[in-house]
Amino acid sequence: MSQRQIINSANITAPFRVFWQALRDLFDEFLLLTFANIIWAALSVPLFSIAYVAMVSNAALPAAAAALVGVLPAAPAFGGLYALSKRITEGRASKLTDFFAGMRTYALPAWRLYGIWMAGLALILWNLAFYAGVPGLLGGLLIGFFLYLFMLWSAIIIYAFPMMVLLEQPSLRQIARNALILIVSRPIYTLITMLLMGFILFVSSLVLVVPFLLFSVSLLAVWGVRATQFLIDDAQARQATDAEPPAPVEERGRRGQVRPK
Secondary structure (H helix, E strand, O other): OOHHHHHHHHHHHHHHHHHHHHHHHHHHOHHHHHHHHHHHHHHHHHHHHHHHHHHHOOOHHHHHHHHHHHHHHHHHHHHHHHHHHHHHHOOOOOOHHHHHHHHHHOHHHHHHHHHHHHHHHHHHHHHHHHHOOOOHHHHHHHHHHHHHHHHHHHHHHHHHHHHHHHOOOOOHHHHHHHHHHHHHHOHHHHHHHHHHHHHHHHHHHHHHOHHHHHHHHHHHHHHHHHHHHHHHHHHHHHHHHHHOOOOOOOOEOOOOOEOOO
16 A cells, blocks of 8 residues: 555544544543533523524524624633533543633633634625525536635634634634644545534434534534644644654665675
């Protein structure tokens, strides 16, 4: 097997291995993550439900307004979830007070990060709905463009919140830059992870509902932290390997004898 085939194989299998690790974390701390998920749902679901109902009713402005207002209680809850997830993935003893401590610590950066992301998502969805009514080639091209933006925007949030808790006092610019670097450098890994997360989110929130309210968001938070940390560790390992000096090449004679130096 060539080096390129080995790399491609690792790109394909790595998201599933990270997902399995996140599932193990969920089972190991099931009660804790369930309580944290329920608190998140109590803070986030009411306004997001209003936004969803308004969106399916083609009331774009009320939907966007409800979603942006929903950022106020949801963002600190996300901060608490990701801070708790970081402790769990590190194997540290954790309790529910760590969730509330994370809410307090990351409230401000979470408001900024999630507010900008939600505003961008609302703008992308509005453009998709608008250009869906534009006939011809131009409409198709614009829909394709905004679908691509939607995929990219969805991928960014996978790494953005984890970086908020993994990096020390990162700026929004640094978070966005690092997230884009991870997406561009590992596109197959990111695509598979995003599709798996999207499938689980769709099934749990629109089909089963109960898992979404009890543990699905906690699973996605732990999964996001592990997925991001995996890529950070992989990049650092590659840099360390590239920095190693090449092995000395022995000079040999015509028949393969090593020439004395």
